[in-house]
């Protein structure tokens with residue numbers, strides 16, 4: 001049985017939940033799991049990787065990798081892959097994953113399945129499923145003639161069960177392989193939100209044109225604060241300039257798969273559904289009982305969002321914080 005390499009993403013040294021899901025999937029397959037982590041981080045990330053199933057941790061601790069740079073990441077990851085020789089690579093279908101791994105697959109002349117929602121590993125064989133045509137069809141993907149099978153998984157699709165992590169961990173430190181960079185990051189302007197990115201969030205409260213104007217989002221922010229949720233939006237309100245594009249969910253925005261998605265004043269256009277129909281529980285709040293979103297919703301509330309949301313917020317506050 002070949003080795004599984006997990007590309008572990010972290011935020012300031014804290015392992016992302018999506019990477020923990022991949023480590024557990026690898027560990028539970030019975031294959032040996034190696035993890036690779038880039039950039040500056042504390043030593044505790046090694047024990048976190050170990051506890052979540054990695055028996056081998058490859059570190060490339062260099063400030064040059066703190067921000068994603070496609071060429072530098074690709075050159076260095078290919079060099080490490082050459083040393084580890086994994087049979088399977090698991091990574092998140094994050095913006096970094098979706099940019100980086102097609103390059104890796106092309107350079108290694110191997111197969112890649114992106115944006116997957118389920119995964120089955122049996123020895124060196126991998127089967128994954130992925131939505132196609134904005135979620136209208138689900139494709140089952142197998143690999144042929146692929147020396148390494150690369151799978152990019154959407155977040156929140158794989159279970160994190162309590163595991164008795166790997167017994168011992170070998171830690172290998174790598175040095176940066178310099179690369180002739182054609183692009184470089186000069187500045188990163190961070191958003192103001194302290195909340196989890198939409199693609200990582202477990203609960204999302206999303207608003208649409210039914211909120212009437214930008215100030216309508218204040219009540220969603222209040223509800224999100226009570227629930228510990230991240231706020232998303234439909235394209236209609238992004239195009240109107242009420243909120244930034246980083247909050248857009250859908251075909252031309254982010255693909256999300258939280259445990260709970262609350263759609264407020266969103267009609268449920270196919271392009272919006274394409275980004276959120278993988279959510280486990282969908283609650284729709286809309287004044288029009290015939291809005292298409294109700295066909296996808298697990299629970300629906302027909303009514304005026306301006307009456308319902310403040311009441312919901314109050315009730316959740318009582319239930320969760322008393």
Ligand SMILES: Cc1cc2nc3c(=O)[nH]c(=O)nc-3n(C[C@H](O)[C@H](O)[C@H](O)COP(=O)(O)OP(=O)(O)OC[C@H]3O[C@@H](n4cnc5c(N)ncnc54)[C@H](O)[C@@H]3O)c2cc1C
Pocket residue numbers: 207208209210211233234235236237248249250251252253254264265266267268269270271272275285286287288291303304305306
């Ligand atoms: C190529 C392409 C890509 C696209 N990509 C995306 C995408 O990524 N994401 C996306 O979201 N859209 C996308 N769209 C746009 C999409 O087709 C819809 O236009 C958009 O999703 C509609 O946004 P909405 O539901 O907020 O607005 P509307 O369709 O106008 O719906 C507003 C809803 O609010 C309800 N409402 C009104 N008042 C209230 C109230 N007081 N209380 C409760 N409910 C109320 C109404 O009944 C209605 O259902 C794309 C379109 C194209 C052509």
